[in-house]
Amino acid sequence: MVNMKIDSTLTPNNFIDSSQSDDFKRRLLWHGIFLCTLGFIIGLFIPLYANPRAGLATHLLGITEGIFLAVVGLVYPNLKLSLFNAKLAFWMLLISAYVGLLGEFLGAAFGLTKVFLITAQGLTPSIAWMETSVEIAIKGISLFLLLACFILLFGLRQTKNHS
Numbered sequence: 518m519v520n521m522k523i524d525s526t527l528t529p530n531n532f533i534d535s536s537q538s539d540d541f542k543r544r545l546l547w548h549g550i551f552l553c554t555l556g557f558i559i560g561l562f563i564p565l566y567a568n569p570r571a572g573l574a575t576h577l578l579g580i581t582e583g584i585f586l587a588v589v590g591l592v593y594p595n596l597k598l599s600l601f602n603a604k605l606a607f608w609m610l611l612i613s614a615y616v617g618l619l620g621e622f623l624g625a626a627f628g629l630t631k632v633f634l635i636t637a638q639g640l641t642p643s644i645a646w647m648e649t650s651v652e653i654a655i656k657g658i659s660l661f662l663l664l665a666c667f668i669l670l671f672g673l674r675q676t677k678n679h680s
Contacts, residue, residue: 533603538594541607545590552614553583559622567628567643570636575621582614589669596672603672609665613658620655623647 533541556579559572566572589610596603624633628640631648632655642648 531599532597533600535594537600537603538596541593541603542590545586545593545607545610548611548614549583549585549587549590551583552586552618553580555618556580556583559625566625568625568633568636568640571621571625571629571633574633574636575618575625578621579618582618586610586614592669592673596669597674597676598668598672602668606665606668606672609661609668613662613665616654616658617662620651620658623651 556576559579560576563569563572563576593603598606620632623629624636627643627647629643629648629651630640631642632652
């Protein structure tokens, strides 16, 4: 008979422990500060973008996403989530932050118009494949961000055991 060992960290009822939540916290704080730094750097070049209004939006998005990731990092020790859900939320947040910032940056740098209706008023449409790629990416990451927020809200629920 084969002796199969089951990894107990993958069971849905096993909450992340304090060392795991501290690791998530540290990594989210790092990425938050990094995204803020990128947002500040992007802001230095606003007049040079093909769409300066989208450049300003990208600058603000980097700072806002960075602050959001840092706040979520501070919240992680209070979450009651399985390791799987904690990792899922972590990666969905990171992917949405970086892909969103990249999409906004491409919109600013290349003057994309399809997704940037407000900031691109008066600009002529840009490269079709890039417009479509950025549109798909931005709409996809919006779903990722919403799902991650629902997971976080679920992790902040009040449980019977308040410890």
